Amino acid sequence: MKISDIPSSIGGLQILLFAENDDSVKFLDQLNLIVNNEKIGESRYLAICRESHGEKNVLLVFSDDSSNIKGLLTVGSVSDGMEVAEKSYKGITDNWMEADCSDEKKEITAFELNKCTFCEKLSREVAGLHGTEKALICNECIEYFYDLVNKSE
Ligand SMILES: [Zn+2]
Numbered sequence: 001m002k003i004s005d006i007p008s009s010i011g012g013l014q015i016l017l018f019a020e021n022d023d024s025v026k027f028l029d030q031l032n033l034i035v036n037n038e039k040i041g042e043s044r045y046l047a048i049c050r051e052s053h054g055e056k057n058v059l060l061v062f063s064d065d066s067s068n069i070k071g072l073l074t075v076g077s078v079s080d081g082m083e084v085a086e087k088s089y090k091g092i093t094d095n096w097m098e099a100d101c102s103d104e105k106k107e108i109t110a111f112e113l114n115k116c117t118f119c120e121k122l123s124r125e126v127a128g129l130h131g132t133e134k135a136l137i138c139n140e141c142i143e144y145f146y147d148l149v150n151k152s153e
Contacts, residue, residue: 029042
């Protein structure tokens with residue numbers, strides 16, 4: 001799937017990340033998502049979206065094409081959504097692609113992915129991440145910059 005094939009919205013929701021359930025993904029059916037009294041089965045596409053109004057919740061969306069939502073779940077963050085998706089769609093983590101959105105929205109995505117602003121390591125790759133809503137720094141970069149500052153004195 002090419003980045004240009006990724007829709008920017010689905011059912012009016014802004015897409016942050018999009019993934020195709022292709023041959024590399026194994027459907028494990030671990031999710032009990034009931035819509036209209038029916039459990040939704042395997043979906044072709046998964047998306048992590050953000051509500052554009054109100055609470056601005058992050059949603060994990062399931063669909064069979066790029067315009068119709070079969071079902072959705074509210075998740076705490078983008079990384080939570082990826083974790084929930086991986087439980088039912090083994091291997092989908094490798095398929096997530098960032099939707100082509102504005103720089104401001106990309107910044108939000110990077111922040112919600114809990115990535116170090118300096119070395120881009122994810123929170124799960126480092127011992128700790130610290131920061132503000134604008135920037136995050138990992139423990140490794142703190143040590144690096146600490147040494148740098150102290151050596152130059
Ligand atoms: Zn870092």
